Amino acid sequence: MSQNVNHCPYCGSAIEGGSQFCPNCGASITGDAGPSKSAQPAYTPPPQESYGTTPAYEQPSTTVYAPQKKDDNTGLISLIFGILSCVGFLPCIGSIVAIVLGHSAKSKGESQYGSIGLVLGYIGIGLYVVGVAVYLILLFALDWYSLF
Numbered sequence: 001m002s003q004n005v006n007h008c009p010y011c012g013s014a015i016e017g018g019s020q021f022c023p024n025c026g027a028s029i030t031g032d033a034g035p036s037k038s039a040q041p042a043y044t045p046p047p048q049e050s051y052g053t054t055p056a057y058e059q060p061s062t063t064v065y066a067p068q069k070k071d072d073n074t075g076l077i078s079l080i081f082g083i084l085s086c087v088g089f090l091p092c093i094g095s096i097v098a099i100v101l102g103h104s105a106k107s108k109g110e111s112q113y114g115s116i117g118l119v120l121g122y123i124g125i126g127l128y129v130v131g132v133a134v135y136l137i138l139l140f141a142l143d144w145y146s147l148f
Helices: 074-087 091-108 111-147
Strands: 005-007 014-016
Touching: 074 091, 074 111, 091 111
Parallel strands: none
Antiparallel strands: 005 014
């Protein structure tokens, strides 16, 4: 037993063949009640176009943009100042800059260069302290010998 599926002449919604009223607008299908058929033209469903397997209308895709991590090279600058402090070009100031920038780079996640710059900054501070201590010892030692 198959049922015919027709369309309502007033609103165009699909109705089963045995129905007397449209389930969408409530109009009488048999013509007993409702507006006359000449008041509105009969509904014809729009032609469905098929272009392969994709539907006629497709939801637009949304693109989510993630913020890009800006690379400010803080770790690399820390590394450079750490090297300069250990070599002797910027003994104290270079070490302090390397330590500060190394900590900043580690907090930003640039741990590779930042960690190396941080270690070199501490080594530079250590070398500076040892160098000043040796200088003062030699200065007092030479001054001590000059008294005799």
